[in-house]
Amino acid sequence: MELPKDFKEKMQNLLNDEYDDFLSSYNENKKQGLRVNTLKISVDQFKNISPFELEKIPWVSEGFFYKEKDKPGKHPYHEAGLYYIQEPSAMAVGEIISPNPGEKVLDLCAAPGGKTTHIASKMNQEGLIVANEIHPSRAKILSQNVERMGIKNVIVTNETPENLSKKFENYFDKILVDAPCSGEGMFRKNPEACSEWSLKNVCLCKERQLDILKCASSMLKVGGRLVYSTCTFSPEENEQVISEFVKENTNFEIEKISAYHGFDKGRKDWTKEGVEGIENTIRIWPHKIAGEGHYIASLRKIDGEDSKTRKILKTITDKKVLKDYLEFEKEFLVSRIDGNYILFGEELYSIPKDMVSLDGMKIVRPGLHIGTIKKNRFEPSHALALYLNKLDVKYSYNIDKDSQQIIDYLKGHALKINGQKGWYLVEVDGYSIGWGKLSGDTLKNHYPKGLRWI
Template sequence: MPLPQLFLDKMRELLREEYEAFAASYDEEKAQGLRVNPLKASVQEFVRIAPFALSGVPWASEGFYYGKEDRPGKHPYHEAGLIYIQEPSAMAVGALVNPLPGETVLDLCAAPGGKTTHLAGRMNGEGLLVANEPHPARAKILSQNVERMGVRNAVVTNEMPDRLAERFSVFFDRILVDAPCSGEGMFRKDPDACAEWSPDHVTMCASRQLDILESAARMLKPGGRLVYSTCTFSPEENEGTISRFAELHPEFALEDAQAYEGFDRGRADWTSDAAPGIGETLRLWPHRIRGDGHYAAVLRKMDGEEQPVRRKYPKSLTDRKALKDYFAFAEETLTDTPAGEFTLFGDQLYLLPSGMLTLDQLKVVRPGWHLGTLKKNRFEPSHALALSLKGEEVRNRLSLHADSPQTFAYLKGEALQAEGPKGWHLVEVDGYSLGWGKLAEGTLKNHFPKGLRWPG
């Protein structure tokens, strides 16, 4: 698809002597990247077993470029959640947020989940991660990716930012606003973004971004970190949005965002009334690095006392009788019974992350770690539970190799022949959890979700 002429004219004016190199980048193959999931495997461990041609992404320790002949998204390791396919420039954002285990973290515009799962990996299962996406269909995809990556400590919500701000006032240690934008940096891979572009669309996005940042400001604790990012080149949506926000919120200060070779800095001369420190923000250009376009700013909330806020926490399900089938399953199948604050959504059983506030009157897609379904006189474990477990956490498992015909048969939903005790078995690929099977009389009934099964 040809690029909009008004866009090209604008970029020519901004980039001047760099414009020809920028324009030529659209004729080059886009960089392909994947990110290792440390909840499943260490980087060193994955590099040792990876059947792909990998080279490191400098700005993300978990990130790698892969060869154009590779298809990691069609490999069993992808289904096992060892990797997330992510555009390399986008990996810089999660690295800037850099959450610590035990913190409270919000990804405010989170779908499809690349940055959310990056944050989750760095949190190492400790603390609370709230991933929000206002669009219902995209929120469902976000939830599926949280599940695939084996994240236990995340809640997925489907709310507008101002609604979340009412519930989570002065609550989070770190917030990521990967804002909806005009998508200029994605033109190489997203024809829809190219077709939707117009100067009016840029103006609309900039206004919406400021509204989202207003909500984020209300939810961040004093001393907390706010990272703002877009995948556009537009100064109105980047330096302009941040400068307007900083003017409205003197309690926030821009911090130096770590730059790597090829990174550019924000341009004070591209917006009126540029905020102090706008030159500490980052611009990633496709003609300077192996990646698409991105912008990122890091802000610290310097002032503001933590006002006493009345928090309402969820009521835990403590009825052992209601949970007896779950505990029976856990006793029979797991080496250690997951326990904590239980909640039921219909017949679906979840464990709430520690510190989560009440979910009442919020649109919630995933209220925590999905354990399974309470059916009449039995408990059926979820796919999310399987993907978040390690082999030593179950009593029975069936170990397969990535290149085994049995692995592909399992991913297609076929039953397998196996020996072992009757009951639930965790199916693994090269030692990494892939899903459930239930063994009886030498046949393992396949419980890999029907919607995820590979074509026969």
């Protein structure tokens, strides 16, 4: 890999004696990681059924290195949402923000969804997560990944930080700002980031990061935690951003992060202001651990205004509107879906309890997509299938991961089976992967066309 000349000169000036080791890390293969989705399967259960050669990632309890030959992105377990493929260093962010069930959490720059889904796994479907992405195409990918992991309590928005800050002032318990950056820490993983890098872009990123932090700070409750992360090495985008922010916002203080062995401290000598606490932030270097570059800071809001009363989103109370869905639920489900329902056109969603009004906001996913209410019938969504398990439904059909039948299903083919007519939750080794509808001896395939294997 040919690194930019300005980048190498800059890193040599910063690292001095460590520079040769740092440069040598670019000759090594990038590290591959996956994180077990504990909403669907425990870590021990996954280890028992995993077809991959796994090695524990020390700094995250659900994380594992895998070998490139394993190709977990092309496996039925991936489609069932049993794990999320994520860069190993990036997993440290979810550990540090450490959300609790029942809290309100914002992931402000969330696509493609690695950190959102990590946060969700720790909240166990309780509370609220707003996952925002400003770019529409990336927001759709974010929503698809949330869906695949079977997550119920995530709202996906496609907004600017400024617009969100008007809606959610002093609202969230935890906020993650995984800031857009110059991407220096991903050069080995993503060579395109290397070709797009420049010193000018580093400065532009810094200004944008400070603007995003300003918006985020106004949405955090007093006593709340704001975690800032980047995948770049530049002090301008890391220590200097945090120093300038804390200097201008004296109601925030830098928290000490418990760093894993091999993680470095932030460098006070790389700042201009010399703000106390920068050494409590952490840096992750590719020549010191098995992962790419990352910077993480945790800030606590120690003063400010109290949260205000907000207009709550109205849910459906008229059972006549839900008639077709309730008939489906009675006929095919054992467990009821929590009844905070809203309709977006024909699309029925279950939303988190006490959700604020979404008026005027660009919403990609207002909650768990239950299905489509059509004239005189209801069709369950793929998202609902991935949220449910066989104990929630009356009919299910299980397929072995190594069988030709699971390949046929993922390609969209109908299956020949015997049973009662109606909707079946299709599973791979006991884990839901989609819907099928049985008529006669033919299970019609309802795996989404856009997801089908070619």
